[in-house]
Amino acid sequence: MQFALMIYHSPEEFDMRKNDYSHPxxxxxxxxxxxxxGAGVYVGANALELPETGTTVRVKEGKxxxxxGPYADSKEQLAGFIILELPSLDAALEWAARCPxxxxxxxxxxxxxxxxxxxxxxxx
Amino acid sequence: xxxxxxxxxHKIIERVARESxxxxxxxxxxxxxxxxxxxxxxxxxxxxxxxxxxxxxxxKNPEAWLLTAARHSLIDTIRxxxxxxxxxxxxxxxxxxxxxxxxSTQFPDERLKLLFVxxxxxxxxxxxxxxxxxxxxxxxxxxxxxxxxxxxxxxGQRLFRAKIRIRSGGIPFEIPQERDLPERLxxxxxxxxxxxxxxxxxxxxxxxxxxxxxxEAMWLARVLSQLMPGEAEVQxxxxxxxxxxxxxxxxxxxxxxxxxxSEQDPTQWSxxxxxxxxxxxxxxxxxxRVGRFQLEAAIxxxxxxxxxxxxxDWSAIVLFYEQLLRISPAIGTRTGYAAAVAEAxxxxxxxxxxxxxxxxxxxxxxxYWAVRAHLLQRLGKTRQATEAYxxxxxxxxxxxxxxxxxxxxx
Numbered sequence: 001m002q003f004a005l006m007i008y009h010s011p012e013e014f015d016m017r018k019n020d021y022s023h024p025x026x027x028x029x030x031x032x033x034x035x036x037x038g039a040g041v042y043v044g045a046n047a048l049e050l051p052e053t054g055t056t057v058r059v060k061e062g063k064x065x066x067x068x069g070p071y072a073d074s075k076e077q078l079a080g081f082i083i084l085e086l087p088s089l090d091a092a093l094e095w096a097a098r099c100p101x102x103x104x105x106x107x108x109x110x111x112x113x114x115x116x117x118x119x120x121x122x123x124x
Numbered sequence: 125x126x127x128x129x130x131x132x133x134h135k136i137i138e139r140v141a142r143e144s145x146x147x148x149x150x151x152x153x154x155x156x157x158x159x160x161x162x163x164x165x166x167x168x169x170x171x172x173x174x175x176x177x178x179x180x181x182x183x184k185n186p187e188a189w190l191l192t193a194a195r196h197s198l199i200d201t202i203r204x205x206x207x208x209x210x211x212x213x214x215x216x217x218x219x220x221x222x223x224x225x226x227x228s229t230q231f232p233d234e235r236l237k238l239l240f241v242x243x244x245x246x247x248x249x250x251x252x253x254x255x256x257x258x259x260x261x262x263x264x265x266x267x268x269x270x271x272x273x274x275x276x277x278x279x280g281q282r283l284f285r286a287k288i289r290i291r292s293g294g295i296p297f298e299i300p301q302e303r304d305l306p307e308r309l310x311x312x313x314x315x316x317x318x319x320x321x322x323x324x325x326x327x328x329x330x331x332x333x334x335x336x337x338x339x340e341a342m343w344l345a346r347v348l349s350q351l352m353p354g355e356a357e358v359q360x361x362x363x364x365x366x367x368x369x370x371x372x373x374x375x376x377x378x379x380x381x382x383x384x385x386s387e388q389d390p391t392q393w394s395x396x397x398x399x400x401x402x403x404x405x406x407x408x409x410x411x412x413r414v415g416r417f418q419l420e421a422a423i424x425x426x427x428x429x430x431x432x433x434x435x436x437d438w439s440a441i442v443l444f445y446e447q448l449l450r451i452s453p454a455i456g457t458r459t460g461y462a463a464a465v466a467e468a469x470x471x472x473x474x475x476x477x478x479x480x481x482x483x484x485x486x487x488x489x490x491x492y493w494a495v496r497a498h499l500l501q502r503l504g505k506t507r508q509a510t511e512a513y514x515x516x517x518x519x520x521x522x523x524x525x526x527x528x529x530x531x532x533x534x
Binding site: 024034094097 | 273278487488515516517519520521523526527
């Protein structure tokens with residue numbers, strides 16, 4: 001089954017991402033990626049731009065509401081996600097613990113919705 | 125004034141709970157054959173102690189008071205459930221002496237039976253350790269879940285299911301027959317060692333999670349060695365854990381950086397713990413039944429020698445590993461053997477030993493990659509070493525270990 005690892009960063013951690021390519025934190029991430037691929041569990045991943053680059057849209061009573069910044073008003077913000085193919089939640093938690101983001105920020109592990117439900121959304 | 129006294133009472137209750145929990149749960153569960161109810165009853169008794177003791181004073185025999193309170197709680201539960209069928213002997217046990225508020229006679233220590241129940245082959249081995257930690261030491265499910273990296277809710281459910289299985293599966297509360305004893309005892313030892321969580325003291329793969337539970341595991345091992353003083357492997361396990369424990373503070377430098385065994389300063393090791401370990405190991409060897417934990421302890425004992433001799437006898441370590449491989453060719457043992465061979469006979473020999481391990485077995489196994497990276501680097505195979513370091517770093521959970529390896533990778 002597939003799991004999403006959602007990585008949440010504090011502002012300090014977002015700052016670390018802006019550092020040069022040789023920063024140890026980024027080194028740890030590259031190694032983590034190789035370990036995921038090497039273990040054959042990697043499905044996909046992506047990193048997001050800084051939270052302040054986000055724009056939030058709502059439509060209320062037919063009117064558009066557009067707001068600068070991210071949806072959630074919290075200190076720690078979504079920084080990226082990883083999708084893994086794993087046998088169980090236990091295995092997903094193991095990989096979350098190894099994630100460099102977990103030792104500074106937080107990593108939320110959530111199963112992807114079952115295939116049937118996903119088909120309900122896509123109609124495919 | 126009154127508040128200080130209340131705080132003291134709470135401390136006493138905490139201490140009594142810690143020291144008596146397992147004895148009380150074991151005694152109640154052996155007679156009722158229902159672990160979950162025994163634990164609930166003891167929880168109620170502890171709550172009752174928190175209500176009564178601060179006002180009425182701590183009873184002369186706190187353990188007996190708790191036992192009586194737990195019995196009353198069990199009687200209430202049984203009456204409430206109106207379970208009549210097959211609970212006659214249980215009720216008899218519960219009502220015996222139940223009018224006494226202080227039992228003068230000691231009740232028998234049944235913790236060994238409880239340990240054998242927790243590590244019974246009919247129960248999923250993955251839950252053996254959590255079950256022991258909860259029933260013998262009274263740790264709560266949330267704390268156990270932290271250490272095992274399992275969602276707290278899931279851990280609670282698994283513990284609950286295991287207890288249902290004990291009750292409905294007719295798992296006996298008894299010490300196994302002679303012929304089953306070694307195998308059954310081994311399951312207990314494995315579970316205690318899993319709680320200790322260190323096996324990789326000699327390479328960059330120390331398990332950060334086990335650290336919290338190390339003290340609890342030592343406690344369990346000491347209890348077991350009191351209950352079974354004649355078992356060589358019990359002494360061996362205790363010796364192994366004491367040796368690892370002796371080095372705990374040397375494994376981090378002043379700024380919190382990871383220090384591998386080979387670079388540790390032996391003056392930082394705890395001499396009293398090493399001496400205690402050596403006493404247990406000597407006692408175990410005298411019994412002439414060598415086993416896995418004695419051999420692992422012997423390997424740690426050779427490492428500890430460095431405190432006296434300033435060198436490590438790697439060929440002795442290789443010999444112990446060879447014996448160990450004949451008993452349990454686990455992935456960890458094979459990796460440790462390869463690391464020892466590399467020190468004794470050079471990195472090529474060590475690498476050859478690593479190459480004999482099936483690659484499918486090591487894709488998630490961090491210490492293998494750490495050793496491999498180290499040996500490739502020593503052979504000057506920089507590109508391959510970097511690859512292996514990446515795998516080791518990516519699989520590491522402890523940020524200190526990750527940083528150490530990043531630094532070594534260069």
